[in-house]
Amino acid sequence: MNNLLEVSHLDVGYGKTTIVRDARFAVQKGEILGIVGESGSGKSTLLKAIMQLDDTGVTVQSGRISFQGQNLTSLSNEEKRAFRGNKMGVVFQNPGSSLNPLRRVKKQFIETMQSHVKIDKKTAESRILELLEKLNLQDGQRILNSYPYELSGGMNQRIALALAMIKEPELLLADEPTSALDVTVQAQVVEEMLKLRDRFGTSIVMITHNMGIVSKMADKIAVMYAGRIVEYGEKAEVIKNHCHPYTRALLEAIPRLDGKRPVGLPGRPPTFHEVKCGCGFASRCIHGCEQCKTREQQLIPVAENHWSCCSHALGV
Numbered sequence: 442m443n444n445l446l447e448v449s450h451l452d453v454g455y456g457k458t459t460i461v462r463d464a465r466f467a468v469q470k471g472e473i474l475g476i477v478g479e480s481g482s483g484k485s486t487l488l489k490a491i492m493q494l495d496d497t498g499v500t501v502q503s504g505r506i507s508f509q510g511q512n513l514t515s516l517s518n519e520e521k522r523a524f525r526g527n528k529m530g531v532v533f534q535n536p537g538s539s540l541n542p543l544r545r546v547k548k549q550f551i552e553t554m555q556s557h558v559k560i561d562k563k564t565a566e567s568r569i570l571e572l573l574e575k576l577n578l579q580d581g582q583r584i585l586n587s588y589p590y591e592l593s594g595g596m597n598q599r600i601a602l603a604l605a606m607i608k609e610p611e612l613l614l615a616d617e618p619t620s621a622l623d624v625t626v627q628a629q630v631v632e633e634m635l636k637l638r639d640r641f642g643t644s645i646v647m648i649t650h651n652m653g654i655v656s657k658m659a660d661k662i663a664v665m666y667a668g669r670i671v672e673y674g675e676k677a678e679v680i681k682n683h684c685h686p687y688t689r690a691l692l693e694a695i696p697r698l699d700g701k702r703p704v705g706l707p708g709r710p711p712t713f714h715e716v717k718c719g720c721g722f723a724s725r726c727i728h729g730c731e732q733c734k735t736r737e738q739q740l741i742p743v744a745e746n747h748w749s750c751c752s753h754a755l756g757v
């Protein structure tokens with residue numbers, strides 16, 4: 442099947458410092474990829490590289506980000522802007538990054554639409570109301586006439602999601618879209634994102650710390666540790682047949698309802714200057730051996746649609 446987005450051998454960093462090494466994954470039309478991993482593992486840096494925003498400081502040092510077969514890293518700034526405008530929507534943890542609190546919601550929607558298609562205000566407004574209704578945002582007229590500061594954080598995040606979708610992008614990139622919200626609103630935002638996928642066939646790449654959300658939403662999971670994707674594959678494979686010790690540690694750290702205590706992970710992740718080669722997890726891993734510390738890591742297939750960086754996974 443054709444991939445909508447394909448990332449291959451991607452190294453990304455800030456200036457000369459490399460943060461993300463050899464990232465590889467693919468997303469098909471309508472597919473949802475969840476990226477999980479400890480804080481500081483490089484998830485946002487990877488997502489920013491795909492966003493192709495000019496002002497993030499992120500540089501693609503090598504590798505390819507291919508969207509519908511086109512290499513995004515070779516686009517001019519103007520082509521990048523056009524690509525972002527037409528093909529990609531972005532949602533951040535804080536809706537304030539997408540919405541201006543001091544401008545009416547209606548104005549922000551209409552401006553976004555008019556910056557990409559020639560459309561009069563009346564037609565734009567009726568399309569916006571239609572989208573809000575599809576997303577179960579009732580009382581659309583009141584929402585449009587409000588300023589973001591008059592609405593709750595959860596409502597603003599749902600509006601930011603609708604704003605990202607107004608151009609019907611093929612790909613939605615979401616950086617912890619639910620983590621600033623309380624649990625019930627989180628559930629609404631998750632439902633809305635699933636609805637977007639079902640109605641519009643939107644592909645989604647989403648960063649989250651919440652394994653519950655990943656297991657509900659994602660079709661595929663990429664687990665990141667110290668700048669590497671250490672395990673990647675179909676959700677059921679990664680959750681049930683995980684074979685990287687870090688994935689296991691991440692799953693064991695989830696609070697449980699059966700009374701069993703979650704297991705914490707001793708030690709700390711290495712800094713990016715400390716990981717030159719070998720496995721960044723070796724010093725915290727029960728299987729960590731001398732070879733792990735020196736052997737170059739690569740994702741290797743461990744089952745159909747399932748890859749892992751751990752050489753112990755295959756008894757290598």
Ligand SMILES: Nc1ncnc2c1ncn2[C@@H]1O[C@H](COP(=O)(O)OP(=O)(O)OP(=O)(O)O)[C@@H](O)[C@H]1O
Pocket residue numbers: 455460478479480481482483484485486487497498713
């Ligand atoms: N603008 C920047 N300039 C230099 N280094 C940066 C910059 N932004 C992030 N970093 C570094 O890159 C590394 C990865 O950060 P990143 O935000 O990508 O991790 P993350 O996995 O998304 O973390 P979190 O879950 O806490 O958001 C960190 O060591 C961070 O200090």
